[in-house]
Amino acid sequence: MEHTMGADNQIETWQExxxxxxxxxxxxxxxxxxxxxxxxxxxxxxxxxxxxxxxKTPESIVKKLKRHGYESDIENMxxxxxxxxxIRVICSFTSDIYRIAEMIRLQNxxxxxxxxxxxxxxxxxxxxxxxxxxxxxxxxxxxxxEVKVEIQIRTVAMDFWASxxxxxxxxxxxxxxxxxxxxxxxxxxxxxELDQRMQELNEEIKGFAMEA
Amino acid sequence: MEHTMGADNQIETWQExxxxxxxxxxxxxxxxxxxxxxxxxxxxxxxxxxxxxxxKTPESIVKKLKRHGYESDIENMxxxxxxxxxIRVICSFTSDIYRIAEMIRLQNxxxxxxxxxxxxxxxxxxxxxxxxxxxxxxxxxxxxxEVKVEIQIRTVAMDFWASxxxxxxxxxxxxxxxxxxxxxxxxxxxxxELDQRMQELNEEIKGFAMEA
Amino acid sequence: MEHTMGADNQIETWQExxxxxxxxxxxxxxxxxxxxxxxxxxxxxxxxxxxxxxxKTPESIVKKLKRHGYESDIENMxxxxxxxxxIRVICSFTSDIYRIAEMIRLQNxxxxxxxxxxxxxxxxxxxxxxxxxxxxxxxxxxxxxEVKVEIQIRTVAMDFWASxxxxxxxxxxxxxxxxxxxxxxxxxxxxxELDQRMQELNEEIKGFAMEA
Amino acid sequence: MEHTMGADNQIETWQExxxxxxxxxxxxxxxxxxxxxxxxxxxxxxxxxxxxxxxKTPESIVKKLKRHGYESDIENMxxxxxxxxxIRVICSFTSDIYRIAEMIRLQNxxxxxxxxxxxxxxxxxxxxxxxxxxxxxxxxxxxxxEVKVEIQIRTVAMDFWASxxxxxxxxxxxxxxxxxxxxxxxxxxxxxELDQRMQELNEEIKGFAMEA
Numbered sequence: 084m085e086h087t088m089g090a091d092n093q094i095e096t097w098q099e100x101x102x103x104x105x106x107x108x109x110x111x112x113x114x115x116x117x118x119x120x121x122x123x124x125x126x127x128x129x130x131x132x133x134x135x136x137x138x139k140t141p142e143s144i145v146k147k148l149k150r151h152g153y154e155s156d157i158e159n160m161x162x163x164x165x166x167x168x169x170i171r172v173i174c175s176f177t178s179d180i181y182r183i184a185e186m187i188r189l190q191n192x193x194x195x196x197x198x199x200x201x202x203x204x205x206x207x208x209x210x211x212x213x214x215x216x217x218x219x220x221x222x223x224x225x226x227x228x229e230v231k232v233e234i235q236i237r238t239v240a241m242d243f244w245a246s247x248x249x250x251x252x253x254x255x256x257x258x259x260x261x262x263x264x265x266x267x268x269x270x271x272x273x274x275x276e277l278d279q280r281m282q283e284l285n286e287e288i289k290g291f292a293m294e295a
Numbered sequence: 296m297e298h299t300m301g302a303d304n305q306i307e308t309w310q311e312x313x314x315x316x317x318x319x320x321x322x323x324x325x326x327x328x329x330x331x332x333x334x335x336x337x338x339x340x341x342x343x344x345x346x347x348x349x350x351k352t353p354e355s356i357v358k359k360l361k362r363h364g365y366e367s368d369i370e371n372m373x374x375x376x377x378x379x380x381x382i383r384v385i386c387s388f389t390s391d392i393y394r395i396a397e398m399i400r401l402q403n404x405x406x407x408x409x410x411x412x413x414x415x416x417x418x419x420x421x422x423x424x425x426x427x428x429x430x431x432x433x434x435x436x437x438x439x440x441e442v443k444v445e446i447q448i449r450t451v452a453m454d455f456w457a458s459x460x461x462x463x464x465x466x467x468x469x470x471x472x473x474x475x476x477x478x479x480x481x482x483x484x485x486x487x488e489l490d491q492r493m494q495e496l497n498e499e500i501k502g503f504a505m506e507a
Numbered sequence: 508m509e510h511t512m513g514a515d516n517q518i519e520t521w522q523e524x525x526x527x528x529x530x531x532x533x534x535x536x537x538x539x540x541x542x543x544x545x546x547x548x549x550x551x552x553x554x555x556x557x558x559x560x561x562x563k564t565p566e567s568i569v570k571k572l573k574r575h576g577y578e579s580d581i582e583n584m585x586x587x588x589x590x591x592x593x594i595r596v597i598c599s600f601t602s603d604i605y606r607i608a609e610m611i612r613l614q615n616x617x618x619x620x621x622x623x624x625x626x627x628x629x630x631x632x633x634x635x636x637x638x639x640x641x642x643x644x645x646x647x648x649x650x651x652x653e654v655k656v657e658i659q660i661r662t663v664a665m666d667f668w669a670s671x672x673x674x675x676x677x678x679x680x681x682x683x684x685x686x687x688x689x690x691x692x693x694x695x696x697x698x699x700e701l702d703q704r705m706q707e708l709n710e711e712i713k714g715f716a717m718e719a
Numbered sequence: 720m721e722h723t724m725g726a727d728n729q730i731e732t733w734q735e736x737x738x739x740x741x742x743x744x745x746x747x748x749x750x751x752x753x754x755x756x757x758x759x760x761x762x763x764x765x766x767x768x769x770x771x772x773x774x775k776t777p778e779s780i781v782k783k784l785k786r787h788g789y790e791s792d793i794e795n796m797x798x799x800x801x802x803x804x805x806i807r808v809i810c811s812f813t814s815d816i817y818r819i820a821e822m823i824r825l826q827n828x829x830x831x832x833x834x835x836x837x838x839x840x841x842x843x844x845x846x847x848x849x850x851x852x853x854x855x856x857x858x859x860x861x862x863x864x865e866v867k868v869e870i871q872i873r874t875v876a877m878d879f880w881a882s883x884x885x886x887x888x889x890x891x892x893x894x895x896x897x898x899x900x901x902x903x904x905x906x907x908x909x910x911x912e913l914d915q916r917m918q919e920l921n922e923e924i925k926g927f928a929m930e931a
Contacts, residue, residue, distance in 0.1 A: 124311065191434075263708065455876060
């Protein structure tokens with residue numbers, strides 16, 4: 084019988100957390116590779132530029148639990164920290180993001196918990212990305228556990244911006260000077276305009292292909 | 296709704312065959328990596344030495360169909376050729392083979408079609424290996440197909456022997472001189488004895504660990 | 508004794524071309540990984556976002572030789588086609604490009620044949636990238652051959668632009684409609700502005716770090 | 720100017736040790752891949768079954784220095800511990816081992832420091848393997864360092880034996896019961912006989928190919 088990791092998850096050590104969440108990342112990664120291969124077969128085109136994944140460090144998990152007022156134990160980690168396993172999918176065009184998200188949604192062994200569309204509703208900082216929190220079954224030798232993975236889908240330009248913003252946030256511990264914040268918002272606006280014009284150009288030449 | 300690849304599998308080109316069977320190999324590979332990681336976590340020991348996988352070439356698929364009197368079309372490939380996708384798992388000890396096989400059998404998204412235990416019942420040539428024919432779901436963008444994969448599980452010594460035997464079979468087109476065949480059988484017997492004595496030694500020192 | 512691949516290179520088949528150029532790509536790739544690791548160690552920062560490499564297809568090599576009026580034989584391939592082996596290095600910032608290029612230049616087993624700086628001097632199409640043609644020694648079992656590799660270094664934004672431009676060039680066989688060409692030039696201008704403002708922001712926060 | 724890592728190596732932290740020795744492993748690995756590809760091209764045959772590499776843990780480096788009466792500092796590590804970077808090459812046949820060793824020896828950027836042939840002169844325990852201590856140039860951004868790497872070359876059967884022997888040595892801290900030691904020596908003898916008979920069979924069928 085499958086059961087969602089929670090109070091009764093029998094995960095007792097940090098090593099087990101690492102094992103189970105890493106396995107979940109591997110499975111999501113394989114699913115994305117399969118979809119990318121299929122997409123390329125059908126459309127002669129790779130929607131996925133590249134994929135990065137990471138397990139959150141124990142330090143930042145503990146920090147996050149503390150910030151929300153929870154004790155730092157394994158049970159609380161698994162229950163309250165949704166991004167222990169994170170995977171980032173970088174696409175060429177915004178339209179690819181929604182296509183990939185839809186393909187993930189349709190897989191019947193994946194359960195979509197929440198979706199945050201920071202592309203249609205960017206954060207005040209200018210941050211844009213499509214976030215899905217999903218669970219995926221991980222098949223261990225004696226049981227199947229449903230494990231949470233945060234999938235972030237972005238264009239290359241959004242990812243470029245987000246890397247710099249992350250660095251700035253980290254450096255100023257959230258209190259960047261006003262002109263730095265403003266410049267970031269301005270750059271984010273340029274990213275959107277570039278993404279939009281490049282996508283329009285891409286759509287236009289697709290049209291040409293069909294006429295020919 | 297899931298459906299097994301068969302008459303209605305909608306696989307129409309060789310490219311699609313490659314895509315779907317490669318995806319199945321990737322998924323089985325990920326499952327094996329997860330099991331190996333777990334096994335190492337629990338037993339401080341990697342049962343899997345390494346893994347190789349391959350897609351059968353169109354030439355040998357056509358040859359196999361012809362040998363069995365079938366037309367060479369995609370439908371017959373998918374229906375009658377069970378080893379289009381093959382994965383080989385190399386273990387240290389014979390006991391690991393049965394452990395890995397059991398772990399695969401217990402996964403509830405895998406269906407075991409047939410098992411051939413050429414370890415307990417070696418071929419007359421001396422060939423030893425554990426074969427499982429399974430199906431695994433492959434999640435495509437618009438459907439889930441159940442794809443057949445042949446899993447061969449062997450010790451390093453069995454694998455070493457099988458590589459040489461394969462080379463000999465290929466070179467003599469099945470008609471190796473009698474003394475070559477006899478020497479192969481003799482080497483196979485040595486492989487078994489070596490595997491058995493090494494495993495007994497391994498079991499014995501495990502006992503020591505428990506006493507200490 | 509080392510000798511440059513040329514008239515006496517003893518490369519006689521397409522298979523040998525593939526072997527030798529692939530080996531050169533592997534060696535350059537290893538060198539770049541080592542530099543990236545070192546850079547990260549010293550500056551806590553990966554200058555290289557990712558790396559892609561490819562061997563030119565026989566078809567495009569033949570096409571290129573024909574375009575320049577040469578016979579299609581192995582000797583002419585090795586002598587006149589400089590981008591049989593190509594490697595693309597994607598960086599975050601323009602300043603990283605020049606740092607990577609400088610590091611490659613300083614390696615005493617690499618010989619830099621030519622440099623084309625399409626960042627300071629973009630092509631009329633708007634194309635921007637830093638190209639180095641180098642030779643690297645490939646150690647075969649019985650001799651060392653100096654093999655040509657084209658290294659293209661770009662920012663993520665330049666790479667995004669170049670992918671779309673390549674697709675358009677290919678689709679219209681070099682004769683894209685005027686408004687498509689103009690829009691590409693315009694997007695290239697935006698890429699440069701974005702890269703510049705992002706880099707300035709990055710430089711500015713580095714300054715902050717030193718004051719703190 | 721190149722210089723061997725030693726008193727003046729300017730390696731000051733464990734992180735730098737890891738960086739430099741890992742880079743050396745990557746370069747040796749690339750060299751071996753190139754040789755394997757070439758060998759396959761010329762002989763339609765992979766002499767290298769697989770490759771494993773590892774950096775010695777700080778704990779075992781310190782232990783080794785202590786055993787030899789040296790202070791545990793970075794300078795002594797680099798000077799006296801020859802197997803900080805180790806790479807293991809697993810071949811099918813004993814003859815492949817000597818071929819690979821010869822190919823490495825001929826590369827003019829590699830310097831062979833010492834060779835220990837535990838195949839012709841096995842250890843009393845039964846241990847068989849071919850060890851080469853080499854130095855390879857690692858190209859850093861501002862200098863080239865010659866880094867020591869221990870290369871161990873073995874057959875699959877020798878490697879199987881060595882894994883079990885290592886486990887036993889570790890478990891009994893060097894003092895295994897007499898009958899365990901004896902059984903290991905006996906198994907080592909079987910490994911040699913199996914390797915020899917398999918190689919003879921392999922040589923014999925090569926002859927057949929030439930006659931045909």
